[in-house]
Amino acid sequence: MNPHRRSPLVIVSTVLVYFFLYAPVVVLFLFAFNSSKTNVLFEGFITQVGPTEIVSGNVIRSPCGAFHWFCELARNVEVRNAARNTLTIAFVSTITSTIIGTLAAIALQRYSFRLKTFSEVSLYIPIVIPEIVMGIGILVLFSQLFTLLNNTLSLSGDSQLTLGLGTVIVSHIAFSIPFVTLVVRARLHGFDKAIEEASMDLGANEIITFWRVTLPSIMPGVLSGALLAFTLSLDDFVITFFTTGPGASTLPIYVYGLLRRIVTPQVNALSAVWISIVLVVVFFTQRLQSRQM
Amino acid sequence: MNEFCVELRDVVKRFPTPEGSEVFAVDHVTMQIKNGEFFSMLGPSGCGKTTSLRMVAGFEWPTVGEVYIEGEAMGRRPPYLRPVNTVFQSYALFPHMSVAENVAYGLEMEKTPKYEIKRRVGEILEMVKLSGMERRKPRQLSGGQQQRVALARALVKHPKVLLLDEPLGALDLKLRKEMQLELKALQQEVGITFVYVTHDQEEALTMSDRIAVMDHGRVLQIGAPVEIYERPNSRFVADFIGETNFLSGEARAIEEDRVTVYIPSLKDELVGAKAAPVNVGDQVVVSMRPEKIRLASDRALPQNCFSGIVLNTAYIGSDTRVIVDLGGAPLAVWEQNKISTLDPEAYYAPGEQVWVVVLPENALVLQDV
Numbered sequence: 007m008n009p010h011r012r013s014p015l016v017i018v019s020t021v022l023v024y025f026f027l028y029a030p031v032v033v034l035f036l037f038a039f040n041s042s043k044t045n046v047l048f049e050g051f052i053t054q055v056g057p058t059e060i061v062s063g064n065v066i067r068s069p070c071g072a073f074h075w076f077c078e079l080a081r082n083v084e085v086r087n088a089a090r091n092t093l094t095i096a097f098v099s100t101i102t103s104t105i106i107g108t109l110a111a112i113a114l115q116r117y118s119f120r121l122k123t124f125s126e127v128s129l130y131i132p133i134v135i136p137e138i139v140m141g142i143g144i145l146v147l148f149s150q151l152f153t154l155l156n157n158t159l160s161l162s163g164d165s166q167l168t169l170g171l172g173t174v175i176v177s178h179i180a181f182s183i184p185f186v187t188l189v190v191r192a193r194l195h196g197f198d199k200a201i202e203e204a205s206m207d208l209g210a211n212e213i214i215t216f217w218r219v220t221l222p223s224i225m226p227g228v229l230s231g232a233l234l235a236f237t238l239s240l241d242d243f244v245i246t247f248f249t250t251g252p253g254a255s256t257l258p259i260y261v262y263g264l265l266r267r268i269v270t271p272q273v274n275a276l277s278a279v280w281i282s283i284v285l286v287v288v289f290f291t292q293r294l295q296s297r298q299m
Numbered sequence: 300m301n302e303f304c305v306e307l308r309d310v311v312k313r314f315p316t317p318e319g320s321e322v323f324a325v326d327h328v329t330m331q332i333k334n335g336e337f338f339s340m341l342g343p344s345g346c347g348k349t350t351s352l353r354m355v356a357g358f359e360w361p362t363v364g365e366v367y368i369e370g371e372a373m374g375r376r377p378p379y380l381r382p383v384n385t386v387f388q389s390y391a392l393f394p395h396m397s398v399a400e401n402v403a404y405g406l407e408m409e410k411t412p413k414y415e416i417k418r419r420v421g422e423i424l425e426m427v428k429l430s431g432m433e434r435r436k437p438r439q440l441s442g443g444q445q446q447r448v449a450l451a452r453a454l455v456k457h458p459k460v461l462l463l464d465e466p467l468g469a470l471d472l473k474l475r476k477e478m479q480l481e482l483k484a485l486q487q488e489v490g491i492t493f494v495y496v497t498h499d500q501e502e503a504l505t506m507s508d509r510i511a512v513m514d515h516g517r518v519l520q521i522g523a524p525v526e527i528y529e530r531p532n533s534r535f536v537a538d539f540i541g542e543t544n545f546l547s548g549e550a551r552a553i554e555e556d557r558v559t560v561y562i563p564s565l566k567d568e569l570v571g572a573k574a575a576p577v578n579v580g581d582q583v584v585v586s587m588r589p590e591k592i593r594l595a596s597d598r599a600l601p602q603n604c605f606s607g608i609v610l611n612t613a614y615i616g617s618d619t620r621v622i623v624d625l626g627g628a629p630l631a632v633w634e635q636n637k638i639s640t641l642d643p644e645a646y647y648a649p650g651e652q653v654w655v656v657v658l659p660e661n662a663l664v665l666q667d668v
């Protein structure tokens with residue numbers, strides 16, 4: 007028997023895995039070009055370009071042609087707000103959690119202190135506990151805290167502390183830190199402390215050593231951690247759902263709201279754009295990382 | 300200028316152990332290293348060589364005592380403010396920097412002008428025979444080449460003292476021998492004081508001007524290679540440097556620098572040279588190097604002549620290495636093959652009765668500790 011012949015089982019399971027991974031994406035992309043407004047069945051592409059004309063729920067003609075739903079999307083103010091919120095939250099929380107998470111990883115690697123094991127374990131617990139529990143916990147914490155502060159400082163009206171962009175950002179930072187720390191620690195594991203000593207021996211103080219030697223050599227880990235934090239923040243639904251407030255809707259929250267009403271192909275167009283952006287980001291980060299080291 | 304480039308004055312370094320007690324990594328060490336000297340610290344694993352070196356570099360601070368560089372007390376001065384540079388055993392090259400960037404790093408820290416950095420990096424890379432490799436990353440170099448980069452990176456700063464912690468430890472034997480010669484030549488060329496750590500006695504003997512032999516955190520003897528080899532001051536040093544035979548006995552009489560020792564296993568007396576302070580009645584050992592013992596077919600001298608039986612022999616070209624059963628214990632004797640002959644009679648054979656002869660000046664009497 008030829009040892010290199012693949013068993014049919016392997017082939018079938020491979021095909022199935024790829025089918026279930028990517029078929030939804032393909033369908034999602036396809037339906038973004040659907041001419042049917044209700045988007046239940048695929049009724050064909052929008053073929054004509056010109057002033058919009060809708061016949062019995064089907065778009066016949068559009069100024070944007072096949073990209074009708076993308077144009078609708080671009081005109082949608084709510085989507086733009088949600089996208090802006092999502093990116094703001096993602097950037098701020100990624101940068102903050104990457105800095106804190108990296109420093110935590112370095113501290114855990116370098117120093118031994120009392121309660122070290124405890125702080126390690128307690129750092130990783132948020133990764134394993136269900137997100138919904140975290141979400142409810144954060145919500146309860148914020149509302150209690152805000153009530154207390156609003157009462158004691160007798161704040162009223164606009165100056166009252168409420169849920170909103172700020173609370174979402176804080177909670178995203180909180181849940182991203184353990185992931186960053188985990189990834190950076192893996193990178194630090196094989197770190198040769200002697201190169202820091204070499205740097206100091208050659209005349210660099212602790213701060214220069216950190217910037218010129220320590221950080222560059224763990225940079226791939228830091229970048230991976232940041233990417234992970236960024237994607238986690240971009241597509242987080244559960245925790246955002248509990249901590250968001252009026253005017254601070256994110257894309258996942260907005261899409262969820264749309265789905266409860268009608269599923270127009272706009273949702274698909276939005277998702278298609280979103281997936282494309284994420285793919286590009288992941289692609290470039292991978293490239294960047296394989297170039298380093 | 301100060302006479303001593305580096306000085307350790309009664310330095311102690313204790314480390315806490317996880318069990319809660321303390322370990323004396325360095326135990327009351329005093330060393331004075333002269334300007335321009337190639338000074339080695341030699342000793343078995345764990346004897347405190349690296350710790351001593353790290354205290355000079357500034358990575359550790361003495362628990363007690365003081366390190367002086369150029370006569371200046373270092374106290375708790377950090378490594379980046381000390382006029383010394385280190386070549387690490389693991390080389391510790393910066394993995395994300397090229398060879399040229401690695402070497403330039405130390406000069407950039409001194410704010411040396413760009414053109415000057417370029418010139419000095421080029422010069423030093425030529426000196427260590429790495430020209431043309433400026434743009435490579437450390438991982439694209441062989442072990443020997445990485446070693447040279449580490450050397451260049453430290454030397455380019457023109458330190459007062461270069462500290463080297465087993466810099467050749469990771470190289471294979473042949474490359475190691477080559478690098479020993481190169482390193483020694485380099486040291487003479489640049490005229491910088493080298494403090495060299497090794498556990499290889501041959502390396503220390505061939506390269507050093509002076510050697511400090513260490514054990515258990517203490518310095519046992521400091522001296523030129525010839526002093527260390529020919530006049531070891533203790534059983535440990537005699538044993539650690541080169542090969543030797545020991546006979547235990549009791550000092551019976553002392554006359555100037557001659558000691559008469561009664562050797563129970565031989566039921567005879569042996570006259571040796573007093574190489575360490577001993578008193579009559581002390582338990583002592585006599586150290587005899589195998590190349591300094593003669594074999595004879597009959598009793599050649601009235602004293603220091605003992606009967607033995609050849610156990611086995613090994614012909615190794617320049618020498619014949621003979622093991623003699625002397626009073627129940629094996630004794631190694633290296634007979635130089637001074638005459639070219641195929642006659643088996645000229646060499647020794649197992650079972651042969653021989654006389655072992657040792658001159659008093661070749662039998663060193665040491666304290667048995």
Ligand SMILES: Nc1ncnc2c1ncn2[C@@H]1O[C@H](COP(=O)(O)OP(=O)(O)OP(=O)(O)O)[C@@H](O)[C@H]1O
Nearest residue numbers: 314315322324343344345346347348349350351498
């Ligand atoms: N940071 C430390 N913490 C605790 N003990 C240490 C520390 N550094 C060294 N020691 C102990 O001090 C002693 C001397 O160590 P050192 O590294 O100086 O030995 P060495 O002579 O360089 O040995 P080797 O030839 O194996 O490198 C050893 O017993 C070692 O276990």
Ligand SMILES: [Mg+2]
Nearest residue numbers: 348349350464
């Ligand atoms: Mg060592």
